[in-house]
Amino acid sequence: MSYHYNLTSDYERLAGFYESITKKSEGIVFDIGTGSGILSTWAAPYANFIYAVEKDSIVAEKTRSYLNGFKNISFIEGDAREIRFPEKADLIICEMLDTALIDEEQVPVINSVLKYLKRNGTVIPQGVINIAEPVHMEAEHLYYEETENPSHHTLGPLIVYSKYDFKKPINPEVDFDLQFKICRDGSLNGVKITTFTLITSNIICGPTPMLNPPLLIPIEELRVKKHDTITINLNYIMGGGLNTIRTEIKEIS
Ligand SMILES: C[S@@+](CC[C@H](N)C(=O)[O-])C[C@H]1O[C@@H](n2cnc3c(N)ncnc32)[C@H](O)[C@@H]1O
Incomplete structure (x- = not known):
């Protein structure tokens, strides 16, 4: 069973993200570490435009074709810390969590992309x-x-x-x-x-x-x-x- 299949089968995790993303998505959204792309698809009906970023090339191959069908999602393969986004975000979704944030890149990545958050912008998770x-x-x-x-x-x-x-x-x-x-x-x-x-x-x-x-x-x-x-x-x-x-x-x- 794949890691991303397990992530998208964890309904307790998903319920919290679904509620917040469907309420808070507007304007420009970044979905950093998009993985399966599921969080971007929830933001899509409410956002003007979404930049979905994934650095793992194997994951990226599948997610690119899945997100292709969404007119307002641009899928970018690469390390979010190195991407120069063309505009600032109203909402940054960045879910690369792990216990105490030790083993995943949540902290270095969020530190790096924060400069693209608009003054009154939102980060999910907070x-x-x-x-x-x-x-x-x-x-x-x-x-x-x-x-x-x-x-x-x-x-x-x-x-x-x-x-x-x-x-x-x-x-x-x-x-x-x-x-x-x-x-x-x-x-x-x-x-x-x-x-x-x-x-x-x-x-x-x-x-x-x-x-x-x-x-x-x-x-x-x-x-x-x-x-x-x-x-x-x-x-x-x-x-x-x-x-x-x-x-x-x-x-x-
Ligand atoms: C915990 S998974 C979350 C997937 C998705 N956000 C979700 O909720 O289903 C984290 C994802 O972030 C990606 N990732 C890790 N570091 C990254 C980076 N520096 N830039 C872009 N993606 C990254 C990983 O490859 C992985 O697919």
Whole structure:
């Protein structure tokens, strides 16, 4: 089953995008990382003109012929960061999301295309919120939790550690000191990251099968007790890939 087939079968993800795109599309629309092209086709009845951009040549071949039938969509194959668009956009749709924006190019791409957004323009999705939890995980390696049967248990309450608004430039290199309160004795060996997508200010999409499954990151194992406070340093580069993730236990009190 192809990646794009799975994306277009994830109805929870699609419902949020459908509602926002059909309400917010007008004037000039960019659909950056158009993939299957589905988001452009939803914008088409409401927009004057759409630039749909896709850099993967295999995906582009199929999407070009699919979007060909739409008079107001121009399909462009290429890296969105290198394209010189002939006009500015009222709406930029840029959906290259992944958990904490680490492994996809959402941040470098949105940073680059923002100069084409009109002053009162809109970006869909609008941003993301990242949360972290201290966990005991069974595996010793980093993985996305894509099943409904978790292979970890939580040792303390979650914290919101970062929020991003895609209408503002974002520094892709991040460094956080996560302070966790432990609420039960156990062996702490991981941090679980969950990302919620703000499609618009009033449509929040949680993790769905194809949108940001929780990411489990192993850390050095540590026995913890109820009421401990543990500070873990987490840093990574958004758009730099999962191998940029570093963790370090900084303080136990
Ligand atoms: C998560 S898929 C989303 C597809 C589509 N937006 C949707 O919602 O069905 C992201 C797409 O962005 C494309 N992409 C990634 N980096 C890109 C870039 N720099 N320029 C253009 N397309 C890019 C990928 O090839 C992929 O098809």
